[in-house]
Amino acid sequence: MTKSIDELGRLCGALLKAQPGPDGRQKVCDLLKPLLADNAFVDKAIPESTGERELLYEDPELKFCIFAEHKGGAKIGKPHDHGPSWAIYGQAAGETEMTEWELVKAPSKDGPGKVRRARIYKMTPGSAYVYNEGVLHSPSRTAPTRLIRVEGVNLDQFRALRPEYEEVP
Numbered sequence: 001m002t003k004s005i006d007e008l009g010r011l012c013g014a015l016l017k018a019q020p021g022p023d024g025r026q027k028v029c030d031l032l033k034p035l036l037a038d039n040a041f042v043d044k045a046i047p048e049s050t051g052e053r054e055l056l057y058e059d060p061e062l063k064f065c066i067f068a069e070h071k072g073g074a075k076i077g078k079p080h081d082h083g084p085s086w087a088i089y090g091q092a093a094g095e096t097e098m099t100e101w102e103l104v105k106a107p108s109k110d111g112p113g114k115v116r117r118a119r120i121y122k123m124t125p126g127s128a129y130v131y132n133e134g135v136l137h138s139p140s141r142t143a144p145t146r147l148i149r150v151e152g153v154n155l156d157q158f159r160a161l162r163p164e165y166e167e168v169p
């Protein structure tokens with residue numbers, strides 16, 4: 001059954017309240033998967049007219065946020081984590097190639113961190129993954145994509161603070 005965004009937000013809130021750690025986030029992720037493959041939900045939540053990043057829901061109590069994202073063109077992302085927060089990437093249209101990275105050396109004031117490629121997988125419509133605090137990852141795409149993203153807190157405030165990482169073999 002197609003859910004409204006507010007209904008989805010309230011359901012996510014209930015799951016995260018019952019299990020505030022990674023288990024609750026995984027349940028949110030599992031709740032999203034069938035919706036991401038539901039054309040009626042996707043057309044309503046992330047229509048073609050959606051911009052790069054639009055806030056759909058912010059929980060008044062827990063402060064987690066649900067965003068609709070419509071990414072245009074090709075892009076190779078850089079390795080990053082989400083600072084003090086977690087995030088869920090849910091693929092609704094197009095494909096994302098996700099790389100997860102193992103931390104070899106933490107970034108410092110003397111230079112960028114070092115990372116080693118740990119695993120690569122393809123996200124297709126209906127797939128969703130949780131990135132807990134500190135999990136380094138980089139999304140890439142070769143064509144436009146549409147996603148639902150859930151962030152533990154609105155990550156706009158941390159985006160400018162992202163450290164640089166260099167790949168090592």
Ligand SMILES: [Fe+2]
Pocket residue numbers: 080081082087131137
């Ligand atoms: Fe990310």
